Structure formats: C-alpha cells, structure tokens
Amino acid sequence: MNSRMNIRQLLLNNSTIVLFIVVFIIFGIWSPLFYSPENITNIIKQAAFTGIVAVGMTFVLLTAGIDLSVGSNMYLSVVVSGLLMRSTGIDVLPALIISLIVGTLFGAFNAFCIVRLKIIPFMTTLGTLIIGRGIGTALTESKQIDFPEKMNDFGQTLFLGIIPMPIVVFALVMLAGYVLLTRTQFGRQIYAIGNDPEAARKAGIDVDRVMALVYILCGFFAGLAGFVLVSQLGGRVDRSFGEGREFDAIAAAVLGGTSLFGGVGNVFGTFVGALLIQMVQTGLQFNLVNLYLQPMVKAVVIFLAIFFDSLREASQKRLKRRFIRPVSASTAGGD
Amino acid sequence: MTTPLLQINALSKAFFGISAVKSVTLAVHPGEILGLIGQNGAGKSTLMNLIGGVVPADSGEMLLKGKPYTPRTPADANKNGIAFIHQELNLFTNLSIAENIFIDAFPRTRWGMIDRVTIKNKTRDLLQAVGLEIAPETQIERISPGERQLVEIARALYQDAELIIFDEPTTSLTARETERLFAIMRQLKEQGKAIIYISHILNDILKLSDSLAVMRDGQLMAHEPTAAFDVNRMIALMVGRSIEQLYPPRSTPPSTELVLDIHGVSAAGIVENIHLQLHKGEVLGLFGLMGSGRTELARMIFGLDPFEVGDIRVEGVALNNLSPQSSIRNRIAFVTENRREEGLLMNIDIANNIGLVALPEFARTPLLVIDRRELLDNAQHMANTLQLKSGNIALQNAKALSGGNQQKVVIAKWLLSRPAIFIMDEPTRGIDVGAKYEIYAIINQLAAEGSGVLIISSELDELIGICDRILVMSRGEIYGQFGRNEFNEERILRAAFRETAAIPTGEKLPTLDEMAEGSAS
C-alpha cells in the first residue's frame, strides 16, 4: 500500500473531523471574530441540547434501532414540569426531576412497544411522536407556557463562576454516555447486539433487557435535553418546542460516524457531529447569512459527511475482502 | 481405561423424515483428540450440533462424565463444559478480544464498571495459553481469521471447557497458523481436555489425532485408534458404496462444440489463471472443498464479482462488461449456492418466482404489460415439467415449499429463459435423496437438449454419477482434470486434498507449471 492511499484512508477514516476543521477554518477566514472565546462558548452552549439528545440517539442507533419520538418527548416532559412548577410553585430541581421522570416513562413506553409488542422501532416511535406532542399540546391547551423566572436564572447560572450551566450538563452527559458505552457491560453488550443480534443471543446476552434499557435511556436524555433547552430559551415553551429535533439528533450521531445499521459509533463522534451542526448554524448566523440559506448549507454539510462515510465504507469493504489464497504466493511467485 | 468424558449411545436425528445421524455410538476421553472425517452430508455437523445443544436428538442418549446430558441450547452446552468452535466464528467484530471473551458476564469493580484490569490480565493469560501475542484490547476486526480462531479457543478455555469441538478450523488459516493451532491442541490435550477435530485434511488428522471416527450417510463406519488408518483406508471408508442406482444414466454424449471458454481468469487472492472449457450438451463437474474458490469463480463467470485478468467467451464471442443482465442476455443461467439469500423471493408466490428471470419475455409493449395468462401458463408448464409438488402456484409462497421443491423453482426460473449455459452451485444441497434424483434427471435432460451444464459440488459421488468430466479446484486453482473413463473417487479426492505425491501439504503452493505437470495424465 503506498502512502497516497494511506493518506486517503486516514482522511476518510476521520472525515467528520476533517470536515469540522475545514468548516472551522472557513468561518474563521470569513470573520476572524468567529474564534473569540465568547463565540466558541456560545456554540458549545447551543449545541448542548442537541448533543444530549444525540447521545441517547447514539445508544439507540448502535442497536440498529431508531427513536423518532425524542422531539415530542422533550416537549412533553418540559410541559409537565412547567405546568407543575407554575401550579405548585416547586423549585427548579424538583421540576428537573419531574422532567426526567416523564422522559424516562416516555422511553419506557417505547421500550414496551418495541420489546414486548414487537412493533418495529420506526413505527413505534413514529406513533409516540404524534401521541406525545398531542398530549403535550392538550395539556397546555396549545398555549405557550412561561416558566417562572428562576428557570431562566438556572440557564444563566455559571458553574464555578465561569462555565454556563448547559455546558456543564452537556459535559456530564457526554461523560456519562462515554462511560456507559465503553466501561460497562451494558455498553459493550449494546455494541455486540448491533454487530450481530443472533450471535449476541447465542453468547448469552439478555438482548430484550438491553434493548429496553436503551430506549428508556434515550427517553431520559430527551427529558434532560428539553429542560436544558427551556432554560436557554428564557423559560418559554411554545407548541413547536422540540419539533424536528429528532432529525438533528440523528444527523449529529450519523455525522459522528454512527451507523444507521447498528454496531458502529461512539459518543465522541456524536459530540463532534453535534458541534459541527451547531457550528455551521452559529457560523452562518454570525456572518449574517440569510436566515433562509442556513438550513440549505446545513443540508449540504450533512450530505458531504454521509457521502464521505460511504466512500470510507466502500474502501474498507475492499480491504476486508475474503481471500482464498495468499496474494503474495500467487502474484509474487512465492518468497 | 478411564470413564469417557462424553459417551454417546445410539444417538439418532432425522430432519423431515430423512435421517442425518443414525444410531451413532461414540466416546471421547479426557486427554484425547478424536478425529472425525466424512464427506459433506455424512452427518458430522449434525452429530456435533447434537452435542453442542444446537438441535435436540430424536433418540439415544449422551452421558457426560457418566451423568445423563441433554443440552437444550448452546448456552446449556457451554455451562456443561462443552465449547463449539464453528467454521464461521461467533465473534463480535466491533469489540476487542477481551470484550469478546467476557461479553456475557464481565467482572466488575465496586462502581459497577467493567474491571478492565482484570479482564486485560485474564485475557492476556488466556491469549498466552493459546500462543497469541496480541494486545487484549485489539479489535477482532483487525486480526486475521487464524487469530480469531485462537480467540475462540481462548473463550473456550475461559469457560473452562473440558470438551472442545473444532469444525474444520484450518480452512481459513495459513500454514503457520495451522501449525500453531496444532501445537495448542496438543497442549490442551496434555492438560487433560478432550478434543473432537473435524477436518478434510486427512494428513493433519493422521498426525494429530489419537483415535479416528469415519462417518458416512449418518452412520459411524469405523472408530479405531488412529494408528489403524492410512489415507487410503480413510478415503475408502468415506466413499465406499455403489452409486449406480442413485443417478440416472448419462444418455447423450457431449458435442465437441464449445459453448463456454474461460481463458486465464485471475483475481488476486481469489482465483488464479483459470482455464475452463464447457461444450454443448456436456455436464461438467467442478469439485473442490469449501473455500477452494469454486463459488467465487462461478460468480465471476456470471458477472456478479469482478476479476482482473483473462477473458470469457460464450459461443465464441468474448464478453465484456459482465453483469447478471448481460449474462442472462448471453443465455447464461446461475443457480446460486444459497437458495434463501440469493435464489428465491421467499415471501412471493411460486409463479412470480418462476417468472422473474424471463419477465421481459412475457411483457407486451409499449408499457411492458405482463401477459399474466401466458406467464402463469408457462410457470405452470414448467412446474409440471419439473414435477413440482406445491399448492396453487399463483397463491403459495416459495417459503412454504420443501428444500427440493424450492430448488426446482430456482431451476424453473432459469429454464424459462432457455439458457445455453447452466451454472449450478451445489444444486442438491440440503435436498432429500428422492428430490436429488429428480434434479439429476433435469440436468441430464438439459444436456440432452444441448445446454452446457457446469455443476459445482462438494459431494464427489454425485459428480461422478452425473458428469461427463470433472475439474478439481483447490486453493483458487484448477488442480486436476478427469474424463468420465478416468473417474476414480480416490484420485479425485487426493487432488482436492492435495494429497497427490508431488505436493506435500503445508508446503509452498505449486506454481501453475508444476501443477500442469502434476495433473497431466
């Protein structure tokens, strides 16, 4: 193998990071202020909730499943805690816990349909997507809810006086996701199931239990992400809150190298993916690009990422081709 | 003599009324390597599946250390100290070696995390025991098939297996890896483990095993100390039956007119310099062990896989830009090895399965509307000709048919396109004896009508029964050629096993010239 092929392989294997760097440089050239600490902090902060959902989504995609309901889940869990906060005057922390409980229950319902009723994940979560938003809007009677002021304060709080709260939560989730996936039996079994569910069963893994936990966890993260987003939006939740976020989450995970067919992906990749999406968005806003053009640019970036990924896969397939006879013996005539 | 680790008494198993294992009685002792040989379909795999808990036995009993043993699942067998190392490995390629070994129950730290230090150390010890000097955190993806085999053995050791079954472990290994594997097997034996070793490489078995069992047609033909065998006796026992009645007689002689001419086809690492001529009305057999490159060659001829050098001519015309569509236009048919994955549309009715290849022929322009009546009539006619046993072919799905009838559907689908060249990859695999005869009769008929038929099979007596000529393939090369009057099972098997005197196993591959000298007769 010559060095040019090696470089090509190296670039392909890290295509998202390469893309990330390229985009980062382009924005910097466009406007040097892009590199200011405030702006970079801002990007990470805004990427927080997408990133949190995307971590849950990564778990789900690793099992070759999908969760389309996370956007609705974010909405519903926030609505419930917001209404309770306003009617009973509970504090931020209990409200957060309620959000998490609702999100987890939402995920548990998905898990029940998928594992017990054997409805495929796509249909299950498509159904719960509609149900969740329906219940949420019914609870609010379609009105915007405003969280009490303390919610807003929570979003503006600086941890240790420097790091904004959403970034702290984001970091914790990344860490938790990373630890779960790489350091626990649960995490490793997720990879095994995504690689070959049949072999996983044969190896004695409780596949149903792992699958159920994955959807429950994804729901939990959705509830958390909803809460983080509210605190950033200044406590306002309208009907379209969280709508379409499932696609951002899937895109972030896929950009980070997670395969839709299971078994491949990691939290760090998802982190880069979520940052890349947010950086494109923020960068375009920063440079005052027409609001309407921004999603188009985002679409192009996502397309490039999945396109490079398919090139990588194709070249890997070629490398992994099954050999019957030693290549050297036949082509080089023995050694 | 000690108590056997595993004693099998009169064990039998039948699938759909066809017996696969007939009243086999066999024992394996601690510290013994038992070699198990037999042709494909002789019942070795079924026997091992019975032991490994993959399928339950119909009758007979198994005793493990003197106690009754009835495994219900592979996990059951594992718990009882029986590990099964399949030809197709059961590893997760996206995980590390250590993780694969511990996947169902990781040791944990106080925090509930995987105890990475422990698994790393244990894995290192296990790897050392199997002589593998690779870091425990290496991904399975990155190691060779031989190394993966050793990882499976390490897993078996970890599970404290007392009996390890190896099913043709060396097919994907290099000579060095094979040597290493053998050294480890001997070591395991010295530690008192029992090993059942299934292989097609007879010399290896002679070198390695303590006792040897030969199976044929589901029955145990012999079980004696290895010293009582030589290659000749092994082959005789594996083959030994008159086969005349099993095959319809070849009635028509092949013509001398070439229909398919393959010249010097090579693909690096897969096949090397293949020359093959198929004549009109000829039934040509392509014999070889699994992994000898036969299927890969067939896929190249049909345009499913690429090759780098060489050319293929059909009726004198060189083909280029091969694809299944162009092959079908050139009247080549390809019955694939795997009915389920590449042959049939299982959830679609029989008639539409039969009509799939020749679909455009039943279409009326301009919109390519299908003449359903004509398609159904033709499909029905074909079903009748092949004596397909089915319900209403327009309503019954292919899935609902038996193996033999499914294969007839595949053949019928190609017949409708009236091919001049028929390539069949293992056309009778998994089919009962009666249906086999019918398939042979169809092949005969095809040849009589002037088609050239290339049959790939790992069942030698079948090829001898139906072919005009047999080519032997081994490690991606054509390694011998036998005309009908030279058919001799022993010689053909020798060629396939590379047991011909000129080429000792495990040595360097012969060059093409050497090979030509070796097989020219």
Next chain:
Amino acid sequence: MAIVQDKLSPDSAFALTNKAKRSDRFSGGIGMLRRLLVSDYFVLYLTLLFFLVASIFYPTLSNPASITNQIQNFWPLLAVAIGQTFVLIIGGIDLSVIAVMGITSVAGALVMAENLDPAFFDKSPVWGSLMTEAGGVLAGNPLAVPAAVLTMLLIGTFIGWLNGVAITRFNLAPFMVTLVTSTFFAALALWLTQSRNISGIPEAYVTLGKGDIVSIYLGAKLTPDIARRDILPFITYPFMIAAGLAVVAQFLLSRTVFGRRMFSIGTNRKAAEVSGVPTQSVIIRVYMFCGFCAAMASVLYSGRLEIGQPSFPNNLLLDIIGAAVIGGTSLFGGKGSIRGTFFGVAFFVLLLNILNAMRLSPFIIDAVKGAFILVAALLDIIRTRVANQEQRV
C-alpha cells in the same frame, strides 16, 4: 393444466399482494375472524364499521355535505401516499415528500401567479427575475397553467431522481438522503417566498384543486336558484386526478414488468440482482415516481387552497406513512398495494373527521392518531402471523 386454470380467476391469479387463501378450513367464529383479518379488504371493513358506529353517535358525519367534505380531504393525501407506497415496497423510505410538495407549490406559483405584492416578496432572491409585480414568469399567458403544472411535476420528479441516484450510486441510506433533500428543498421554498404564501393563482388552476365536473343536488327544488353551498361536488378534478394516479399506480404495480421487479427488490434485493433485475434503475425510477406523486399532491393541495404554499405541516408525513402502513404496506419492503393504501388513507381521513366531530381538541386528535398508528402496526404483526399460519399448512 386445465384444472388449474379453471380454478383461477385472472384477477386473483397474479395480484402480488398479501394474498389470503380463501380456504374453508376455518369454520365458526374464530375462523371467520381469521379470514377477515387476513383479507385484503380488512381495513375497508374496519373503516366502514367505524363509520357506521360513529354515525350513530355523531349523525352529522353521515350527512352528504360532510361526506363530500371528507372526500375532498382524501384525494391529495392519496396522491402522495401512493408514491410513498412505491418507495416502501422496494424497502426504502422518502422523508422528502413534504418538502417536494412545498417547493413544487412555490414553483408552480412562480410560473403562473397573476400578481405579487412587493411588500411581501421584494426580498426574495428571485424578485425582479422570476417574480415581478405583474406576477410569475408566464402571468396572464394562456399557457401559464399547463406550464406551471408541468414545471411542478418535473421538479418533483427531478428531486426524486436526485434521491434515487444518491441512494443507488453512492450506496447511502435512504433515510439520510431524503432527510437531507427534505431539509434543503424545504429551506429553498421558504427562501424563495420569504415564508409567504403566494396568492393570485389563476382560476383555471384552482379548478384542478377543487373544481366539479359533476355536481349533485339533494332535496326538493323549492326556489329557482339553488344556493352554491347546497350543490355538492360529486365528481371533481382532484377525484379524477388522484383516482387516475391510483389506477395507473395499481396498473404499474400489478401488471407490468416494472411492478414485479419492485416487489422482487423489496423482498430480496440480492436474489433480484442475480435474477437480472436492473435494481439500480428500478430504484431510481421508484423515487422519481414518488417525487412525481408528491408534486401531483401539491397541485391538488395548492389548487384547493388557491395559494402557492412553501411549507406543509410536517405531521403530514406521519399521515402518509401511517396510511400506507395501515393499508398493509411493510416498512421492510416487498409488501404493499395501492388498494391497501387507498383504504388506509380513507381510514385516516375518516378517523380525523370523527375526532373532529367529537369536538375534541386538535391535540387529543393527534394523540389518538398516534395511538392508531401503533394499533395498526400491531394489527399488521398479528395479520402477518395468521397469514403465515395459513400458508404453512
């Protein structure tokens, strides 16, 4: 031979759908239920039953005006669901249909709109070129309407082509590809129109969206003039267009080489490839057809609403996929029919109307709709299991 032919009616012989065996093996109540479950018309029976029961409680549902109104909602949804059914049959998915409807609706308006308000549109990138105060490119031209429709259909088909090419040539997951095209074209439509609906659509075009061909009037003629609202549309242009599309699609699917190949790809792509099916070109064409259908639905919607509408509600995608799945189309491919989708859409439209008649809040309606998707998916699992049991014997 002859016996076999006698037993088969030409109709039942080759419909490549989820064929139920009409056997008499099952008798009694359970047998009836099983037969009903596996019947192709199961969803239709369910819809009718549903309608009858609901009509008892909500009599307004069954009055003619309400029925015709329901039917008007039915056609555009049917058109777009047909395309999605095609894609699902080959084992794919098209998330971009809603965006295709938006961009084509805008494109059509850009061709034919008769006046455009600069206050709304002067920031559009095409103001002054494709858009002027006088309207769209061909404003006032007698050929404007046909040209607009043609443009819409071409653009829809083109986006489908893009999807198909990316999926087959680059081997990308349909989900991601259509997600990307969806994001892109939805944004493009909003950009071109600055999020405004374009009005000033010519009358001839509006006719396509809601014009009657045959109308009926029920009741006694008491006055010489019948109020417009009492005349009920009976056969309308949308009906003709969507039903025509359904007939063509059903024909393609069940009668042509193309349809057979679609099923073979959806059932087992590898086997189809070995059998000489040009899988890539079939897949590309299926996505093109799906884009075409979405554009057709866009013609009907924007004609009915009398506007060029850049964005359609995202929930529509769920209605579309939900309707197809209720109609028996499998997300794994290889299974589905236009007839099933037709019933599925009918079921969905009826469901919505009943829920509306119940005066539930729109949000509860959503929740119930989602629950119905789940129930439908569950029913499908049960039906498949029953059908398989019948096959096995």
